[in-house]
Amino acid sequence: MAQSDILRQQTAAGVRTAEIDAGLRAHMNKIYGLMSVGLAVTGAVAWAFGTSDALFSILRDPATLQPNLLGWAVMFAPLAFVLVLSFGINKLSAGAAQALFYVFAAVMGMSISWIFMAFTGMSIAQTFFVTAIAFAGLSLWGYTTKRDLSGMGAFLIMGLIGLIVASIVNIFLASSAMAFAISVIGVLIFAGLTAYDTQRLKNEYLMAVGQPGGAAWLEKSAILGALSLYLNFINLFMFLLQFLGNRE
Secondary structure (H helix, E strand, O other), rough: OOHHHHHHHHHHHHOOOHHHHHHHHHHHHHHHHHHHHHHHHHHHHHHHHOHHHHHHHHHHHOOOOOHHHHHHHHHHHHHHHHHHHHHHHHHHHHHEEEEHHHHHHHHHHHHHHOOOHHHHHHHHHHHHHHHHHHHHHHHHHHHOOOOOOOOHHHHHHHHHHHHHHHHHHHHHHHOOHHHHHHHHHHHHHHHHHHHHHHHHHHHHHHHOOOOOOOOHHHHHHHHHHHHHHHHHHHHHHHHHHHOOOOOO
16 A cells, blocks of 8 residues: 555544654654664674684684584574564563564674674774665665555565575585675665665554554564564675675
8 A cells, every 4th residue: 555545544534644744753763773772782792702702612613613503503593583573473562572672683693793703893893884874875765755665575575585595505505606696686685675664664654553453563563673674784784794894
């Protein structure tokens, strides 16, 4: 449903557009706030593990960066958290879902801590700022554009599935050419998902506001929204790091 149609329906139901806009801004600010805290937790944990041989050796060999059994478990643990949050959100309280999101962010930090061993700190910081600027621009475009981006969704999800399969295959092939292609496609996919998800979250609010039970649903929706944007940011950062990062 187009954004203009949603607004007309809500206005016709007696909800003033100004109130909708104010509520929408508050909802999106909450999503970005949760996402930002999650990123801060991830960054702090990644730095702590990535700059300490003692902590890093719990997960990987500091010399070769190869993960041990616990390291492999930590690498795949974020997927389990995403599945629990995505499919179990209705069974969780808003407080429990938010706490689980922050635990997920901490585990993600452990998972990507190897970048502090592989890349210089300066290049990591530069890539983070490039990612932040790109993410902000893409998200702003997704929020303000009048173009309906819903048609991009299915295409991007299909591309994401293909990207995951290719990444798993390349774990065994270890092809540098394939890794480069995966990084290029990854940047494009997560750039598109950033704009698409921003508009989707905006439209979800417009559809739910004023509806019975809408307020309770939106509270949990903000956590899921923060999760989706967080994942877009992290993946965009990791793929850009392959281009912009300077190896140690």
